[in-house]
Amino acid sequence: MTQLALVIDLNVCVGCHACVTSCKEWNTSGSAGPLCDERPYGADPTGTFFNRVQTFEIGHFPNSETLHFPKSCLHCEDPPCVPVCPTGASYKRKEDGIVLVDYDKCIGCKYCTWACPYGAREFDEKEKVMKKCTLCVDRIYDMSLAEVDRKPSCVKACPTSARLFGDIHDPESVVSKAIREDGGYALMPEWGTHPSNHYLPRRKTHLKIHKDELERADNPLKVDGHLPKPGLGESSMDDVSAW
């Protein structure tokens, strides 16, 4: 069984919103119709997006850290939005685990959004149907594209490669390895929705150097105490001082 998903590396994301604009551009131009905007150049613009980048501040200044947090449908393995749909317009594909909305069946009752704890679905106010991330299902299987381009639009757009795409049920896939080796986690695990998309945490590389590693502990001259021992900050010279 296949479960396609994104893995988003929060350690790398710089919050540039390239994935947001690229997603919007691809998905508003496809055969499924536009992702409608209202008053795009007015005082109070609003519109339908599949993907948003949010920003959080963690801690209090000056001990604070900025976290850019891209958020789209997580394509849950146990999606709570699917069984509540009264028309069957919301469904999870067996072959690759993508959660989709059939825009021709949706009646726009919005019940699925009530059932999604992540707020991943957005209602299109002009088309009057529910819309959500498709993992670019109209792109990833398009054989007319070069193989390298058969990836979701957001993944292709990311300038820092913070977005990985693959099958999380294949233990050798790049996403499975990233989740396994770099601490991938799921959002709101308390609801048992088993999101397929995972996030890699912010992580810092600390280099721990012990004091004795700065000295050549086995220097025979030093051991014997034959030569003068300059202070740590002072210059030293072979055959003249101890290190």
Place this chain on the structure above:
Amino acid sequence: MKPAFSVIFLTTLIGAGQGLFLALFTHQSYSLFGLLPMQSDAFYGYGSVLALLFLIGGLIASVFHLGRPERAWRSATQWRTSWLSREVIALPAFMGTTFMYAGVHLAGMRPEVITLPSGLVIDISVLIGTVGTLLAFVLFVCTGMIYACLRFLREWHSPLTVINYILMGGASGFTLAAFYAALAAPTQAGFFGGWAIIITVLALAGRIASLVRNARLRPTSTLQTAIGVKHPYITQRTQGSMGGSFNTREFFHGKTDAFLKQIKPTFLFLAFLLPLALLSFSQNSAGLLGLTFVVQLAGLMVERWFFFAQANHPQNLYYQTIG
């Protein structure tokens, strides 16, 4: 959640319609066993027509909730998994039964189905009424479960939600029946008024129980679990858009906490306390009972507004700051 007026009207109007049907058939059942004087076919018939009007009103209101009402027929297909789909089936089924119940009474066509050994004659209206009673409860359960089955909305995820839908619909329906009886069969208004008082008291108890329960809830999801960062101080700096989005419109009621605090005593007074006082002192006066029903239905609409507004969706954690 943002209270949708279509759903407020749907749930309150069909609740009153279901309650009225239950009241009428309760009366017929009592009469069948000789506990109350059997009323004319016209009494039950036109009463059911009145119930049907409320159900139709609710159905019309529900259409305004849909973005694509022309596809509404599709919503009956997923009854295996979706309570909304089950309601979509139960509502017309109950409406059809109410229509048939009205029809056999008004046409005076009540062929005997079976005569019990005790000599009790069960005619077709009793059979239809029994099916209708079952369907009324099925519809109440479907309506309540639409909300109670959403485990993320913890204010709703409780058996009290279903119980209260039954009790509040029943209370308004029996009050409506008392008003109807005061006009059509004044001697029977006391029976319906008495039951209206009992059910309103039960509904008040159920609603207070759910208010107490909800006041003690602690959120399961926090900003920490929402973004997966372990730190006591996390603030959102931007939700990713300067304008609003569907997420900022659908899940916030848009009123202040102070307004919400005022709504609570308002609906407790209008839906329960004032109707109880009016029912107790109405002396079966049609005018007072009519006023009681209007006040109670309005109160239940305020209650329904509060029911939606009080539910706090976990997705709101992601939509706190425009920036």
